[in-house]
């Protein structure tokens with residue numbers, strides 16, 4: 326039986342990397358029927374809204390989506406469609422694994438951590454108030470008990486399910502005593518329900534340094550929205566960069582899978598983008614859908630191709646293009662069928 330999944334091609338390199346995933350899924354005969362939805366710049370130009378209601382309704386109907394990056398104008402223009410989507414669908418867990426890949430050049434070969442970033446609150450909600458134009462701005466960060474509890478629970482549940490030893494909570498409760506202080510307090514309360522899992526906390530600036538110096542000490546990291554945004558990019562730099570780091574936005578009812586990276590306008594339309602991050606996000610989606618055999622087939626093929634320096638894309642020091650890399654994975658899948 327085919328499963329309907331919404332696919333959003335997005336902006337910049339989005340259409341190139343979604344085409345790559347579709348081609349690889351077709352080669353692997355994954356029983357997915359893609360339903361196209363539009364968001365981002367293209368949707369904004371056509372409808373005046375970067376996140377049209379139709380695309381939200383499509384995801385509500387089919388429950389699961391694979392989304393390529395959406396451009397958000399810097400310092401002006403419309404509000405991020407990504408942030409709105411996460412809030413509207415209550416996708417409160419942003420799950421970002423960073424795993425060393427055999428043969429891929431990176432500072433370490435033994436990183437295996439996953440960041441759980443609170444996805445709906447904090448300073449990231451973009452509530453800014455102009456007190457005096459060009460001179461005085463105030464911004465509001467929101468933290469509620471319910472939002473802290475659900476993300477911290479999700480992090481502990483993940484650790485338990487994957488038999489991981491430790492959850493580390495990142496905060497800034499020495500300075501932001503009430504807001505991230507509440508996050509830390511609730512972390513301690515929830516940890517008491519998981520005596521089998523070690524719990525520790527770290528001030529976020531120290532955590533950034535520790536991740537660079539000793540990343541092997543981390544299993545699951547849980548933190549607030551803006552901190553999670555930054556340290557998950559840092560984590561991606563430990564394992565080969567944004568081109569290889571996947572992610573998922575998970576709520577109780579819906580799930581939207583997307584790469585950590587953005588729309589990379591500097592390389593858009595040049596057949597240079599590395600589709601691995603979106604492909605690995607789509608593999609997280611296959612696990613979510615219970616299609617483990619297809620997950621394994623595609624992942625094994627992708628790992629073989631990634632290990633060959635000639636075939637990799639330029640961001641990983643290789644000579645491959647988006648399309649030649651995709652074709653190499655398709656050949657591996659065909660050979661192992």
Ligand code: NAI
Nearest residue numbers: 394395396397407567568586587588589591592598599640
């Ligand atoms: P970016 O992630 O798009 O690019 C940062 C650097 O990494 C660039 O040099 C880019 O070429 C490179 N890069 C990123 N993905 C790559 C890939 N798959 N293969 C090879 N190289 C890759 O970040 P930037 O430039 O800060 O943001 C560009 C736009 O993307 C902005 O409008 C931003 O708001 C948006 N964005 C959207 C996200 C989403 O839709 N979830 C997440 C992050 C940013």
